[in-house]
Amino acid sequence: MQGLRLSVNNLACERGERRIFEGVSFTLKPGEALVITGRNGAGKSSLLDILAGRLHPAGGAILLDDAGERTLSECLHYVGHRDALKAALTAEENLTFARDFLGNPALKPREALDAVGLAHAARLPVAYLSAGQRRRVALARLLVAHRPLWLLDEPTSALDTASQETLRLILEGHRDSGGMIAASTHSPLFLKDAKEIRIERLVPPPSAGEGGERSEPGEGASSIEHGPSPDPRSREGHPLPNSSRVFPTWTSRKSGSGTPDPDGGEGKTGEVS
Amino acid sequence: MIRSFNALLVRDLKLAARVGGSGVMGLIFFLMIVTLIPFALGPDLNLLARIGPAILWIAALLATLIGLDRLFQADQEDGSLDLLRLSHAPMEIVVLAKVIAYWLVTGLPLALAAPFLGFLVALSPEAMLAMVATLLVGTPALTFIGAVGAALTSSLRRGGLILAILVLPFMIPTLIFGVSAANAAVGGTIPFMTPFLVLMALSLIAAVVGTVGAAAALRSGE
Numbered sequence: 001m002q003g004l005r006l007s008v009n010n011l012a013c014e015r016g017e018r019r020i021f022e023g024v025s026f027t028l029k030p031g032e033a034l035v036i037t038g039r040n041g042a043g044k045s046s047l048l049d050i051l052a053g054r055l056h057p058a059g060g061a062i063l064l065d066d067a068g069e070r071t072l073s074e075c076l077h078y079v080g081h082r083d084a085l086k087a088a089l090t091a092e093e094n095l096t097f098a099r100d101f102l103g104n105p106a107l108k109p110r111e112a113l114d115a116v117g118l119a120h121a122a123r124l125p126v127a128y129l130s131a132g133q134r135r136r137v138a139l140a141r142l143l144v145a146h147r148p149l150w151l152l153d154e155p156t157s158a159l160d161t162a163s164q165e166t167l168r169l170i171l172e173g174h175r176d177s178g179g180m181i182a183a184s185t186h187s188p189l190f191l192k193d194a195k196e197i198r199i200e201r202l203v204p205p206p207s208a209g210e211g212g213e214r215s216e217p218g219e220g221a222s223s224i225e226h227g228p229s230p231d232p233r234s235r236e237g238h239p240l241p242n243s244s245r246v247f248p249t250w251t252s253r254k255s256g257s258g259t260p261d262p263d264g265g266e267g268k269t270g271e272v273s
Numbered sequence: 274m275i276r277s278f279n280a281l282l283v284r285d286l287k288l289a290a291r292v293g294g295s296g297v298m299g300l301i302f303f304l305m306i307v308t309l310i311p312f313a314l315g316p317d318l319n320l321l322a323r324i325g326p327a328i329l330w331i332a333a334l335l336a337t338l339i340g341l342d343r344l345f346q347a348d349q350e351d352g353s354l355d356l357l358r359l360s361h362a363p364m365e366i367v368v369l370a371k372v373i374a375y376w377l378v379t380g381l382p383l384a385l386a387a388p389f390l391g392f393l394v395a396l397s398p399e400a401m402l403a404m405v406a407t408l409l410v411g412t413p414a415l416t417f418i419g420a421v422g423a424a425l426t427s428s429l430r431r432g433g434l435i436l437a438i439l440v441l442p443f444m445i446p447t448l449i450f451g452v453s454a455a456n457a458a459v460g461g462t463i464p465f466m467t468p469f470l471v472l473m474a475l476s477l478i479a480a481v482v483g484t485v486g487a488a489a490a491l492r493s494g495e
Contacts, residue, residue: 054355073359082352086284088291093284100280103361147359 004066004075004148005029006180011060013046020046021199022059028180030148033171033191036184038199044184045080047199048151051182052078076149081157083138087127091118091137094126095144102145112143116166131158139167142174150174152183277362278370285374299336299379300386306332307390318395325394326455329404330411330448332390333383337415338440342433344375344423345491354427354491364488372420372483380412403458403465407472411451414476417483418443424490447475 005027012022020043028034036044049055051062053073064072085094095109106112113119116136126134135158142150150171156164168190171181175191183189310328311321321328348354357367387408391401422440426432454468 052355053358070361074361076359078355078359080352080355082350082355084352084356086288086351086353088288089284093287097280097284098356101277101284101356101360103276141356 004064004180006072006149007063007065008051009061009063011047011050011062012058013043013050013055014058015046015055019058024060024197024199026195026197028149028182028195030178030180031175033175033181033183033194035189035191035194035196036182036199037186037196038184042199044199045153048078048080048153048182048184051149052076052080052151072149075147076151077142077145077147078151078153079138079142079155080153083134084141085126085134085137088125090123090125091129091140092122094137095140098141099144102147104146105144106146107143109140109144112140113137115143115170116140117163132160132163135159136163139170142170148178149180149182152181152185154185155183156185156187156189274362274366277360278366281357281367281370282374285371286377289374289378297382299340300382302339303332303336303383303386304390306335307393311393322395322397322400325391325396326400326404326407327452328394329387329390329408330452330455333380333387333408333412334415334444334448336383337379337412337419338437340379341375341416341419341423341440342426342436344371344420345427345487346423346429346432349427364492365484368420368424368484368487368491372416372487375420376413376416380408380416383412384408397459400455400459403455406458407451407454407469410469410476411447411472414447414472414479415444417476417479418447420483421486421490424487427491447472447479450475 007027009025010022011024013020024047026034036047038044046055050057051072062072064075067075085091086097089097091113092109095112099105099109107115110119110122113122116139118133118136118140121129121133121137126137129137135155139155155167159167171183171189171191175181181191307328314320345354348357358364360367384405387404388401391404396404419436419440422436423432425439426436429435450468450472453463454465454472457463457465457468
């Protein structure tokens with residue numbers, strides 16, 4: 001587990017013949033955290049899906065050093081929008097299953113539920129829990145099995161402030177013990193020294209017309225900004241490396257997703273299906 | 274790997290036993306079809322006894338199909354399938370555990386209930402015994418074949434109908450040899466073992482092809 005290193009080179013993603021992003025590169029070393037930001041539909045969830053092995057990349061490579069015989073999917077936890085909990089089973093049964101199924105057991109289900117402040121709900125069927133509680137049970141799954149890399153898709157959605165702080169402590173604890181984290185988020189996670197990667201989609205030239213952003217695959221190119229968490233506002237007018245084009249205002253056929261602001265945290269998936 | 278297999282098997286059996294599980298549904302459906310047929314045909318005991326094995330087999334086939342569309346779809350919808358992909362165990366083990374759990378809650382009860390339902394279609398005692406034997410050996414084939422269809426249609430919203438259309442043709446050989454083995458037990462020119470051994474072979478082939486096929490379908494999913 002020590003020395004495990006994840007490097008992602010020039011990753012590209014296509015969904016439905018449309019290029020969502022390309023040229024995504026980063027490395028993660030033990031103890032590091034990566035925060036993935038970007039507006040709705042930019043491809044944050046797709047990037048995590050590719051890392052989790054759910055989607056195949058359209059280009060680029062994912063390398064895992066010093067993993068021994070383990071594949072990437074055996075080294076990671078994935079907590080996505082769908083919480084992967086069985087509503088008919090109790091919180092404890094769900095975690096017991098995850099612990100036995102994933103291997104490398106760590107905390108006992110009771111202890112993990114205690115860590116997320118849900119010890120009292122251990123015997124309740126998950127169907128009776130609220131959205132935030134379900135999310136916490138799903139996050140407790142991170143603690144029942146040892147996996148070096150945690151992939152989190154908007155982990156703070158539906159969580160109250162106290163739970164967000166608990167989550168932050170859990171994440172920092174994982175980093176301190178040599179773990180790696182890649183999380184997509186709209187709201188700040190307050191992780192210290194986290195790398196940030198911003199997935200940005202270029203808007204096609206105005207001549208393509210309104211809503212033409214879904215046309216040619218090559219047109220939907222993206223650019224990536226690296227750096228330690230800049231103020232989201234400061235990126236307006238930031239020169240993008242692979243384009244000299246001036247950004248027109250984001251226009252889209254879909255209302256609601258049209259704001260260029262990164263704060264569209266309505267818990268919507270960034271996935272385009 | 275064995276731990277993962279056991280964990281998944283136990284989870285699926287628990288789910289089937291809970292509210293909304295498919296545990297008894299298949300059995301009740303089986304009973305409904307078998308009781309309907311005598312009403313439709315009239316009280317001709319000889320006719321019923323002659324076509325009884327065929328009725329039971331068709332009913333068992335339909336009862337197997339009825340919950341099959343949820344086999345992988347339920348996991349696909351709530352994200353559990355993503356969790357299942359993260360195991361040390363290959364996808365084939367995952368499929369095998371889920372299919373065996375499914376068979377234990379549908380196929381096995383059908384086979385054990387066959388003697389009681391045999392009364393409704395006036396089967397002789399030997400025929401009832403033959404029905405139990407053929408259903409025990411033949412329903413795994415139906416489940417494994419169905420699993421491939423279930424894996425292929427797991428991401429479709431109304432996959433149930435497409436599933437039936439996809440897999441029914443592949444279930445025909447099992448049906449033919451199942452019914453002919455049950456008929457051979459109560460008389461006829463061919464010995465019981467001939468179709469029965471073919472039925473066994475069909476189940477074994479289906480177990481291999483079904484597991485590998487369903488795992489491949491799930492892997493390429495999305």
